[in-house]
Amino acid sequence: MDNSQAPERIVNGHEETKLSAQQKPSKGGWRSAIFVIFVEVAERFSYYGVSGNLITYLTNVLGQPTATAAKNVNIWSGVSMVSPILGAIVADAYLGRFKTIIISSIIYFMGMLLLTLSVSVASLRHHQSIFFLALYIISIGEGGHKPCVQAFAADQFNDDLPQEKAAKSSFFNWWYSGIVSGASVSLIFVVYVQDSIGWGTAYAILAAAVAAALGLFLMGIPTYRRQEPLGSPFVRVAQVLVASVRKRRVDATHSDFRVCSEDWEVGGHANGQSGFKTLARTTQFRFLDKALIVDNIDASSKTRNHWRLCPVNQVEEVKLLLRLVPIWLTSLMFTIVFAQLSTYFTKQGSTMIRSINGSRFQIPAASLQAVNGITIVFFTVIYDRILVPVTRKITGHPSGITILQRMGIGHFISIFTMIIAGVMEAKRVRVARQHGLIDSPKSTVPMRVWWLLPQYISCGTSLVFTVVGMQELFYDQIPEGMRSMGAAAYISTVGVGSFLSSAVISIVQAISSRTGHQWLVDNLNRAHLYYFYWMLAGLSALNLCFFLWFAKGFEYKKIEWNDPNEEEKISPNGYYNNGRR
Known part of the structure; x- marks a missing residue:
């Protein structure tokens, strides 16, 4: 099998392929x-x-x-x-x-x-x-x-x-x-x-x-x-807003707080791949960062409640x-x-x-x-x-x-x-x-x-x-x-x-x-x-x-390439520790 044609990752419902320098895309352009x-x-x-x-x-x-x-x-x-x-x-x-x-x-x-x-x-x-x-x-x-x-x-x-x-x-x-x-x-x-x-x-x-x-x-x-189509984008926006309001009193300044990452699931890497793109963390609209925080209720739950806890990428989209x-x-x-x-x-x-x-x-x-x-x-x-x-x-x-x-x-x-x-x-x-x-x-x-x-x-x-x-x-x-x-x-x-x-x-x-x-x-x-x-x-x-x-004061969108092989502390339930990206 030609590895140059292997899917790199799934983005927005379709496969993206890493092409060799000699290859040209069969579609698009x-x-x-x-x-x-x-x-x-x-x-x-x-x-x-x-x-x-x-x-x-x-x-x-x-x-x-x-x-x-x-x-x-x-x-x-x-x-x-x-x-x-x-x-x-x-x-x-x-x-x-x-x-x-x-x-x-x-x-x-x-x-x-x-x-x-x-x-x-x-x-x-x-x-x-x-x-x-x-x-x-x-x-x-x-x-x-x-x-x-x-x-x-x-x-x-x-x-x-x-x-x-x-x-x-x-x-x-x-x-x-x-x-x-x-x-x-x-x-x-x-x-x-x-x-x-x-x-x-x-x-x-x-x-x-x-x-x-x-x-x-x-x-x-x-x-x-x-x-x-990926489903209603307004639901994702509403989830961030609701989660931020529900956790408005949670202290986000403590050094041990944890934030959620959608790109990681329990016990594995995203899509089984070695790397992925995500939106970089920003400092604007800090009140929305409350939606990232893993509190005691989230930590004790076996599944994530999307209306209480949102990943970094979703918050940055809002x-x-x-x-x-x-x-x-x-x-x-x-x-x-x-x-x-x-x-x-x-x-x-x-x-x-x-x-x-x-x-x-x-x-x-x-x-x-x-x-x-x-x-x-x-x-x-x-x-x-x-x-x-x-x-x-x-x-x-x-x-x-x-x-x-x-x-x-x-x-x-x-x-x-x-x-x-x-x-x-x-x-x-x-x-x-x-x-x-x-x-x-x-x-x-x-x-x-x-x-x-x-x-x-x-x-x-x-x-x-x-x-x-x-x-x-x-x-x-x-x-x-x-x-x-x-x-x-x-x-x-x-x-x-x-x-x-x-x-x-x-x-x-x-x-x-x-x-x-x-x-x-x-x-x-x-x-x-x-x-x-x-x-x-x-x-x-x-x-x-x-x-x-x-x-x-406008901040342009910034994309990060995340490599799980880098040293990152990840808790057993799939969340980043200390909010580090």
């Missing part, structure tokens, strides 16, 4: 990930074909007021981005990522078919309930698709193989660049079809893209690495989650800024000159979001091929800068995005006033739409830093058995940010109306949208201060 990337490109093509111009359909076809339409867009986007939390739970605990992707893609396709019918069939065209039902069926499909696809693609890279571990860092850059490319093509092509040919034709194209994506995903089945909470919270302000892209940025552009060199062709206002996507694709290449190698030489860090440093730069740039947007909007209103168009909201303001490019470019640049950083952070720093939840956590910031954006709009409307000078009204020439943008810039600056404070 870029050849598998590329299938999944193209699937996500097609899905983003479909999603942005719906969301990118949705405010136009709601205002121009369904006749909703601008503020109401903006809130409806934000709420739908919010549901679409929060539902992945439920999808991640189902994937991690029950179905696995592979099956969840297939089922959710079918649901997504059904939603796109209903959406196409709701705008094509005359008897359904003005039934808002059918239209919104289709939208929220798509949200359900998003819930299963979004958290699993990214994590499933990243799973194709094995951290134990140096070449694949190095490829994973670049994977997140190219992953985001790919999905932005799909979104950008949709915002240019599909939005044009919507405005010039018809909504039914456009949505039929999107439904076909979803079907093609599912077929492409199935083609890659022979090459995929799969991980089986600490990982708690460390990510402040980062998640301070990322919400960034997503509020991002939410303006498909709402008020689009409405700004719709009031301006959008023809090219005096031709009759009008650039759809929603297509300007493609500038944001083009910026992301262009700057991703610069970041991955130029900035990372240069900063790597300076800092010695494999990725040039840390993940949180990358996110912090993105937060900083987002402040200027809102400042620039406010300046451009103030200029647009000034031009409208100079030409007597203040009370003519449907008239075109004699100002080229290209004036809005700086705010789109600034937003795209900030996304390269912040969003890609968030994707990598919430995949890398989450426990391995909860990586779908990690993707869902990142996606949910966009969803919650959309909800908060709607709430902020409502609050601003309520407060500004009392002063007699409403900031957000249907007539943008009479509105004070620039005040709203500058307010968001101020809130973003305040949020950056909190982010930097939390980032300064």
Whole structure:
């Protein structure tokens, strides 16, 4: 038997094999990930074909007021981005990522078919309930698709193989660049079809893209690495919290206290192997360490009560989650800024000159979001091929800068995005006033739409830093058995940010109306949208201060290789003595 192919250990429900230098993995790697990337490109093509111009359909076809339409867009986007939390739970605990992707893609396709019918069939065209039902069926499909696809693609890279571990860092850059490319093509092509040919034709194209994506995903089945579901991660989290509370009065300072290790069982080594990986002990959230302590009740029991005594690895997993909470919270302000892209940025552009060199062709206002996507694709290449190698030489860090440093730069740039947007909007209103168009909201303001490019470019640049950083952070720093939840956590910031954006709009409307000078009204020439943008810039600056404070104290995940052949004192019941690792 070739020992180089013998299983090293069992991790997350599958065998990991130690390969010789000459061998290559039979599955996984870029050849598998590329299938999944193209699937996500097609899905983003479909999603942005719906969301990118949705405010136009709601205002121009369904006749909703601008503020109401903006809130409806934000709420739908919010549901679409929060539902992945439920999808991640189902994937991690029950179905696995592979099956969840297939089922959710079918649901997504059904939603796109209903959406196409709701705008094509005359008897359904003005039934808002059918239209919104289709939208929220798509949200359900998003819930299963979004958290699993990214994590499933990243799973194709094995951290134990140096070449694949190095490829994973670049994977997140190219992953985001790919999905932005799909979104950008949709915002240019599909939005044009919507405005010039018809909504039914456009949505039929999107439904076909979803079907093609599912077929492409199935083609890659022979090459995929799969991980089986491990059971509900929330039970493991709850066990640590309950055990910590039950032992809150136990003294953990005594020199003879013992802690539990899941990696060792009574009378033997883990899985019969000579070594294993585990999370390193950390000093943060010391109250959770109470769950590790073996008291008299535990010592006298023949079996371990999981709600009284938890191993080091399980406790450290909960600490990982708690460390990510402040980062998640301070990322919400960034997503509020991002939410303006498909709402008020689009409405700004719709009031301006959008023809090219005096031709009759009008650039759809929603297509300007493609500038944001083009910026992301262009700057991703610069970041991955130029900035990372240069900063790597300076800092010695494999990725040039840390993940949180990358996110912090993105937060900083987002402040200027809102400042620039406010300046451009103030200029647009000034031009409208100079030409007597203040009370003519449907008239075109004699100002080229290209004036809005700086705010789109600034937003795209900030996304390269912040969003890609968030994707990598919430995949890398989450426990391995909860990586779908990690993707869902990142996606949910966009969803919650959309909800908060709607709430902020409502609050601003309520407060500004009392002063007699409403900031957000249907007539943008009479509105004070620039005040709203500058307010968001101020809130973003305040949020950056909190982010930097939390980032300064953040501890990245550390992995230890434990060798039982080293001198360790182990009690007969399988527990470490003195808490030594």
